[in-house]
Amino acid sequence: MAAPDGMAARDALTQLSNLVTLTSYEAGTYESGGQRFEKIVRFATVDCVKAGWMLKHKGTWFVTPAGTQAYKELDDAELFYKSAVKLYRQWKLAQQNGLTNTADDVVENVTEAEVENDAEKETSFTYEQAEEQAWAEIEYYLRTMNPFDFQDLVADLLKAMGHYVSWISPPGKDGGVDILAYTDPLGTRPPRIKVQVKRVAQKVTSDTLRSFVSLIGNGDVGLFVSTGGFTRDAEELARMQETRRITLIDMSKLIDLWIEFYGKLEDTARRRLPLTPIYFLTP
Incomplete structure (x- = not known):
């Protein structure tokens, strides 16, 4: 309780x-x-x-x-x-x-x-x-994966979901955006997808999320991926956005998406997080 x-x-x-x-x-x-x-x-x-x-x-x-x-x-x-x-x-x-x-x-x-x-x-x-x-x-x-490998894992997932990744942040300052993706190969159709990736143990706070929200334009979609999850204030901030579209992806959601699109991942992507289903008779 x-x-x-x-x-x-x-x-x-x-x-x-x-x-x-x-x-x-x-x-x-x-x-x-x-x-x-x-x-x-x-x-x-x-x-x-x-x-x-x-x-x-x-x-x-x-x-x-x-x-x-x-x-x-x-x-x-x-x-x-x-x-x-x-x-x-x-x-x-x-x-x-x-x-x-x-x-x-x-x-x-x-x-x-x-x-x-x-x-x-x-x-x-x-x-x-x-x-x-x-x-x-x-x-x-x-949680113990190299942060840049984890960033690549998220990019691989976006590709498997049908998006076109145009840029992945190299080591160093990234200005608050780690991945850029589009819905078409040339990036001519909206929305532009901006992704911030955090491989952290602690929950992302509303202050951290607010900094990311400020980078999202009216024609953008913001994805914030955090292995540590989000505080309730951060979740509330994302829900209350009226003009900016923000989606929060925690560890559980990320793994669910990885499993859902596993069959569409490239072989090199699967090796980042290789999974094998084992079937139980559900109680």
């Missing part, structure tokens, strides 16, 4: 483990590897997701308004968890039987064995771990 923009699952698990004293059972490990505590917690979050109290996206966990309300109303920890389990089981029975409502006594007692031996939760557990690892590795790869 203290992270309205979401929190990486690995960070949430680390913070939680530092807040509680694990029993010897929870601190134990499975024969196949992995700490029992993490699996118990991840299984419990499945209940919260089906209850509508949490959302998960690309390895990031979010608390919904309904989750915040449940946290306020159910001030007993055991009651809170049992309520989530009850809503999960109601959802599961509805999926199995085509029911919309089930009895109030869907859950009375939740045993450790039940928590750790739910086939559907096991699938979710495997899927989430794979997704989190994949996104973490891609993000780390991009």
Whole structure:
């Protein structure tokens, strides 16, 4: 709840483990590897997701308004968890039987064995771990990429999207624009696309974005790409523009676009960020 923009699952698990004293059972490990505590917690979050109290996206966990309300109303920890389990089981029975409502006594007692031996939760557990690892590795790869290679990666993406890149900033001062692109090979048709690229860890602020906006003319489109994302003030500034067209592209959006246009990338471009799809049965 203290992270309205979401929190990486690995960070949430680390913070939680530092807040509680694990029993010897929870601190134990499975024969196949992995700490029992993490699996118990991840299984419990499945209940919260089906209850509508949490959302998960690309390895990031979010608390919904309904989750915040449940946290306020159910001030007993055991009651809170049992309520989530009850809503999960109601959802599961509805999926199995085509029911919309089930009895109030869907859950009375939740045993450790039940928590750790739910086939559907096991699938979710495997899927989430794979997704989190994949996104973490891609993000780390991009964040540690040479800044000029990253700039070229963005230019390659624009080409794959059907734009014509006329200029990429060489090392040195660029005047606030890293890439120029057009919608036709000769650059005779508007709009002209001005791109600023920042491979940074911190979020871009409204002040930084405002400097870029000042470079965008009425016949231009401005694209600001930032691996660190944007502050809420910066996002609001982009939305409030009336005459200047500004599009913000964060890490998640950039990777989504790279995947979407991967088949249209040149071979040399693909080698900048080579990806292979692996298909899971989605939980």
